[in-house]
Amino acid sequence: MGALSDLRVLDLTQVLAGPYCTMLLADMGADVVKVERPGGDLIRSSPPHLENPDAEPYGGYFQSVNRGKRSIELDLSGAADRETFLDLVETADVVVENYRAGTMESFDLGYETLRARNPELIYASIRGFGDPRTGETDRQGNPAFDIIAQALGGVMEITGAADGPPMKVGPGIGDLFTGTLNCIGILGAIHHRERTGEGQFVDTAMYDSMISMTERAIYLQSYEGEPPSRRGNSHPTLFPYNAFAVADGYVVVAAFGTNHWRALCAAIDRPDLAEAYPQPADRVANRESLRAVVADWMADRTIDEVLDRLEGEVPVAPVHDTEDIFADEHVHRREMLYDVDQPGTDETVEIAGSAIKMTETNPQPRGRAPLLDEHRAELLAELAAQEEALDE
Incomplete structure (x- = not known):
């Protein structure tokens, strides 16, 4: 049993920031139902693959951040699937989506609609520039990816050699850090609901998150009156x-x-x-x-x-x-590499484990990533059983 095993999360996210957020929740035991648009998450087909991309339902990108989730494919523009989604909302604690602002409203499935169906619902959004509900700007609705957030948030300006060009950080921190902060916001909202019974809207923007991450650059600007720039691997205020x-x-x-x-x-x-x-x-x-x-x-x-x-x-x-990491006994003792099955092959692959450690409810990946629509039958059966119980 995980720390969040009593929670159900409806995950409408795709690519990286949102799936990483809901992966953290799944690792901690939440029942994460990945609600995928027709055709599934955009990154299902992304490499790498072990053998044959045509034989494997997804590659390493999707596997890494969607482990331990259940999948159902729904067309929210269709009446029947929209109603199925609303039925799922009634059973959910959290909904997470990372569409552009206004997308869910185009299906008449925005926060206000879902809250009317489930007043205690926590609705979390991850967007490039935030949601108008928490502060409206003229950038909302613009597409955003990791490199956009790193550029705007000041990360690239302070990364790289002093005499070189601005450089993005290797990991997709614009996505990963935003997803992590969104997860923290969700857990805070859950705690608030425990005390008050009140759900709420949680909003985390990639641009905002990068400003939070570059906190040193922000205070240096304020204290010194000029923008800090690249210093390679050195530190502006510490030596060595x-x-x-x-x-x-x-x-x-x-x-x-x-x-x-x-x-x-x-x-x-x-x-x-x-x-x-x-x-x-x-x-x-x-x-x-x-x-x-x-x-x-x-x-x-x-x-x-x-x-x-x-x-x-x-x-x-x-x-x-990474060869050094795989060979490091410390990494294995800390259970930071996990074996999961790779569908379409007879092999297993290793993905990064959970850095959150607990003595009683230790997070861990709960199986491979799902096949598209793999859990439709069992989810619909659960809804039917719940409806029957309510009728009785």
């Missing part, structure tokens, strides 16, 4: 806090605290530097010359040699690729 090239790769060091700075200086046989630059401000002011000293010490040593000298005393780590 950087990546260093070694003989067989890269390591990162975060020894900005005075205790860690002293330990680093002792490890590289330069205790004089600890005495000469005892204060954080001294080290930041002289970062270029000090970085050169540390980089020179690192250059001819291997990752293992650096870790043997520093690890345990100085915050240090190798820069991993």
Whole structure:
């Protein structure tokens, strides 16, 4: 039994931000019913595939963020399917959608309509620029994807080499962080409903979320009066806090605290530097010359040699690729890789596990992602059984 095993979530989302949000809820035990438009989620056919895309009902993209859900295919523009959806709404605690603003209203299935059917419903939206109910702007209705949110929210301007172009962050944080915040909002709304019986509308915008994520850039602008820009792997107010090239790769060091700075200086046989630059401000002011000293010490040593000298005393780590992650015993002990079946093949694949850990109701993926419309029969049977029970 999961922490949310008493909740039903109707998931009308697609692609990444919304499915990631509802995946978090599913991992915590919620019954997530993926209500898919005719043809299904846009990313069902997206690669990678194990063998033959024509034989596999979905690829790794869909598998990763839709595990543990149930699927029903509904055409909300049709009267019968619209009524089936409204019947499901009566059984639901939460509805999540990530359409453009106004799309659900075009089906006469907006928040107000659903709330009239289920007054305690929590309705959550994920959009590029938010919903008019929580603050109307002229951008609402515009399409948005991860790179749009990263660009507008200031992420790209502070990412990349100092002499290079703006660069997006590798993971789709415009989607993933927005989905995570939406999940937090839903849980907050559930807690409020527990106390008051009152449902509500929860709105999380990708642009807003990126501004929240770039909080450092926001306060630097306010305090210093000018926009911060790219600094590569360094930090604007801390040193050492950087990546260093070694003989067989890269390591990162975060020894900005005075205790860690002293330990680093002792490890590289330069205790004089600890005495000469005892204060954080001294080290930041002289970062270029000090970085050169540390980089020179690192250059001819291997990752293992650096870790043997520093690890345990100085915050240090190798820069991993995914092969390193798969080989790391820590990752397996933390159950951060999960095996799930890949339909259309006889094989299993590994997907990222849940970073939320609990001692009593530990979240975990609850099976592979669903086939399109896989659970229609059982969901309709559940609705029929409920209707019969109400009649009795």
